[in-house]
Amino acid sequence: MTILFRLAILSLVLWCQRAEAGEVALTFDDLPIYGPSRPIADSAALTRQLLAGLKRHRFPATGFVNEIQLAGAERPVRTALLIRWLDAGMDLGNHGYSHLSLTNTPVRAYIADAARGETVTRALLTKRRRSEHWYRYPFLETGPTLAIRRTFETWLAGHGYAVAPVTMENADWEFADAYDEALARKDQAAAAKVRQAYIAYTAAIVPWYRRSSVVLFGREIRFVFLLHASRLNADSVDALASILDHQHLRAVTLTRAMADPAYRLKDDYAGPNGDEWLTRWAGKLHKTLPYGDLPTIPADIIAAEARTDAGSR
16 A cells, blocks of 8 residues: 555544534523522632633633622622633523513513623623623523514614524533422432432433434534533533544534524514424424434433422522
8 A cells, every 4th residue: 555545544433523523503591500499609619610620621601690699689690600601711691580471571671681790790701801792592482473573683683793503502501400309309320310310411402403403404503502510410411522532513602603604594583482483493494303203301310300490480
């Protein structure tokens, strides 16, 4: 075998490896902290752990803030949690002040809530000569009618925002609620079981989204992954990194992911559902995603999350 032939084979192998590699932007909702109210020391420890994991794996990330969490006497120390995100090299976006549903909120009140939700975050970014650019719809609910949606998105554009869509998610909030419930009961065995189920589900759902992207576009897009700033994710960063590595997915910035031409496909859905964007695009393109092999969330996780919801009402 000649040297040139060997080099040609090596080049082909390297090209195939590059072709198989994908990209994903990691986004974390409900900052500073997702889940039940915690003492500030616990919230700070969770934030340090989550950010340390992201930095350890050199993952850029964007966190979406609900500034209602900053209200009260602990405002300075809770604001400091957001500063930690910026100090770690991460970006911050607006997730509404109080995480309202546009389906159930008059659009003018919703706009006022979004405006209120940029007060602290925008000032922190401006201080660093950066701008607040991204808005993430709470519950992914983009409005019950196109008129309402367009009214709000006209306001967004006028205030320098672009919508941060979601094209990959792993129902992490359901697992996170079950995990927090187990930890609150000091049931470490139950918490470990939830975490194992979460990792297994994530390992199954990530390739499902990759297949779904190919169904829609004939290729893999750059994904935008919805996660939450939860205790579960702080405890699972290394496992998430292993899954992405196994799937040959490289973490990139949200700005890079959004440069993918797929995001130019107009999303004009109006209605009550908080669907991610692959589902929205499937309807627009009249294509069917591979729901036959969609991984299912374990029944005990759903039950635990329902108990948590019932307890919070």
